[in-house]
Amino acid sequence: MNAEIGRLDRTTQLGAFLFARASGSFRVQTGQSPHAVLHRDNKASLRYFAPVGAPVGLPVLISMPLINTWTIFDLLPGRSVIERLTSAGHAVYVVDWGRPGSEDRENPLSRYVDATLWRMADRALRHARAQAEARGTDAPDQLDAIGYCVGGTFLAMHVARACAAGKATFRRLCTVATPVDFHASGRLADWSKPAHFPLDALVDGLGNYPKELMRDSFRMLRPTGDAAKWQGLWSRIEDADFRTLWAALEDWNADGVDFPGEAYREYVRRCYFDNALVAGGWTMDGAPVDLSRATVPAHAIAAAADHIAPASACFGLTGTWGGAVTTETIRGGHVGICVANLLPDALIAWLQAGS
Amino acid sequence: MPSNPYANPFAGASTATDGDFQKMQGDLYKTWEKSMGAWWDQVLESPAFHETIKTVGPMAQARGQYRTAMDAALRELQLPTRDDVVRLTKIVTQVEDRLLAQEDLLLQVQDRLISMERETLKARIEAAEARIAAQASSQGPPVSTPPVAAAAAQLDAATEAPATSASARRGRR
Numbered sequence: 001m002n003a004e005i006g007r008l009d010r011t012t013q014l015g016a017f018l019f020a021r022a023s024g025s026f027r028v029q030t031g032q033s034p035h036a037v038l039h040r041d042n043k044a045s046l047r048y049f050a051p052v053g054a055p056v057g058l059p060v061l062i063s064m065p066l067i068n069t070w071t072i073f074d075l076l077p078g079r080s081v082i083e084r085l086t087s088a089g090h091a092v093y094v095v096d097w098g099r100p101g102s103e104d105r106e107n108p109l110s111r112y113v114d115a116t117l118w119r120m121a122d123r124a125l126r127h128a129r130a131q132a133e134a135r136g137t138d139a140p141d142q143l144d145a146i147g148y149c150v151g152g153t154f155l156a157m158h159v160a161r162a163c164a165a166g167k168a169t170f171r172r173l174c175t176v177a178t179p180v181d182f183h184a185s186g187r188l189a190d191w192s193k194p195a196h197f198p199l200d201a202l203v204d205g206l207g208n209y210p211k212e213l214m215r216d217s218f219r220m221l222r223p224t225g226d227a228a229k230w231q232g233l234w235s236r237i238e239d240a241d242f243r244t245l246w247a248a249l250e251d252w253n254a255d256g257v258d259f260p261g262e263a264y265r266e267y268v269r270r271c272y273f274d275n276a277l278v279a280g281g282w283t284m285d286g287a288p289v290d291l292s293r294a295t296v297p298a299h300a301i302a303a304a305a306d307h308i309a310p311a312s313a314c315f316g317l318t319g320t321w322g323g324a325v326t327t328e329t330i331r332g333g334h335v336g337i338c339v340a341n342l343l344p345d346a347l348i349a350w351l352q353a354g355s
Numbered sequence: 356m357p358s359n360p361y362a363n364p365f366a367g368a369s370t371a372t373d374g375d376f377q378k379m380q381g382d383l384y385k386t387w388e389k390s391m392g393a394w395w396d397q398v399l400e401s402p403a404f405h406e407t408i409k410t411v412g413p414m415a416q417a418r419g420q421y422r423t424a425m426d427a428a429l430r431e432l433q434l435p436t437r438d439d440v441v442r443l444t445k446i447v448t449q450v451e452d453r454l455l456a457q458e459d460l461l462l463q464v465q466d467r468l469i470s471m472e473r474e475t476l477k478a479r480i481e482a483a484e485a486r487i488a489a490q491a492s493s494q495g496p497p498v499s500t501p502p503v504a505a506a507a508a509q510l511d512a513a514t515e516a517p518a519t520s521a522s523a524r525r526g527r528r
Binding site: 041042101102103104105119122126187190191193195196197198201202204205206207213220222223224227228231235 | 409411
């Protein structure tokens with residue numbers, strides 16, 4: 001269908017493209033990189049992407065956001081963070097949170113931050129060791145950890161709690177567009193103030209926080225974003241690759257995931273209301289959530305044009321994280337960085353710096 | 356007759372000004388976005404807008420009440436409700452959680468066994484080496500047997516004994 005659209009003139013191309021999208025004949029398959037599902041924990045699964053050639057460095061565990069699908073890191077061939085990492089020789093394990101349902105409404109945040117992430121890291125390390133033994137090489141005893149958006153926030157909490165418990169599962173952490181200082185996250189922080197954000201009414205009334213509400217609130221952060229999207233499509237409609245990318249991003253954006261109710265309540269109350277990752281005073285299952293107890297180094301990557309997790313919020317890791325912190329800003333927006341080359345370049349440089 | 360039946364018949368006429376037109380479109384868009392963005396900023400950061408966020412709360416509560424009423428009506432009709440399905444799914448999830456906990460325990464036991472096996476082997480090798488060293492120092496170097504072969508034989512003898520006793524233990528069971 002994409003090739004046929006390419007033979008038309010510009011205006012007709014736009015019409016044909018939109019018609020093909022509306023009729024469902026222009027479909028884009030995301031998450032195409034070959035992989036195996038190693039472990040399932042309720043809705044979550046651990047996906048393994050084998051390295052191309054001999055493995056380089058430690059295996060990498062990637063924690064994706066709970067509120068979207070993992071495929072943003074493997075959107076299309078040539079537009080995939082995972083593909084770039086495996087091509088550079090890194091074994092990649094992705095935590096896909098799946099789609100929580102009504103039965104997950106009462107799951108506490110600790111289920112995701114502690115239990116699931118612990119189990120995923122454990123199974124990833126076991127698998128990596130078994131692979132190394134099969135190859136006859138040295139078995140890795142640690143993982144490098146990467147977290148994107150909320151997945152990064154969960155991972156930072158998990159790594160800090162693991163360090164505090166004396167576990168040496170992780171060698172270091174890299175957060176990508178991950179808010180830590182939530183009071184510095186701009187408009188989203190203003191809207192999420194306890195004075196006017198009806199958190200309890202929303203969770204009590206709706207159960208899980210619906211993906212539609214989440215998507216609309218992100219859209220309202222930048223109301224002209226929709227117009228920019230259409231303007232971008234019009235200006236590059238003749239580019240077949242861009243049409244595919246545009247459609248893939250649209251599909252991914254529409255394919256949100258509900259946030260489990262009680263976990264959402266705790267997340268918003270602690271992170272947005274109390275800014276507890278910076279201010280402290282957060283106890284989860286009897287143990288403190290204290291980033292200063294982390295002992296491993298961390299690298300925070302922020303997107304320069306991010307209106308969801310601005311650099312000021314991401315770099316909150318500096319001053320709160322117990323280990324050494326380095327920061328890096330790359331060009332792009334919150335989602336745009338995942339489909340451009342700068343993010344994989346930065347991640348590969350970070351991974352290979354410590355190999 | 357154009358070769359492409361879908362081609363724009365006026366395309367040739369406007370070619371000379373296409374670039375200018377597109378640039379103008381781009382400039383117009385940028386101006387529009389800037390002014391609209393500034394207007395939206397005023398709206399979205401105003402206290403009045405913050406007040407409207409509160410209205411989502413009663414709407415969510417109303418939806419919750421509607422769901423409760425719907426469940427009550429279905430229950431009266433002897434039909435399974437959403438809550439019934441959720442309850443069932445929770446039971447399945449709890450069973451899955453228990454299985455995962457058992458899997459964790461099994462893996463931990465496996466880890467311990469592997470580490471015990473390694474420690475036992477290491478201890479056996481150390482014991483065998485000590486015996487070889489002791490024998491070598493008391494008897495002096497053997498005349499007929501090469502030193503490496505003798506050490507290997509000693510190691511075999513030393514490591515065979517516990518293995519035999521282990522198989523004997525298994526046999527007794």
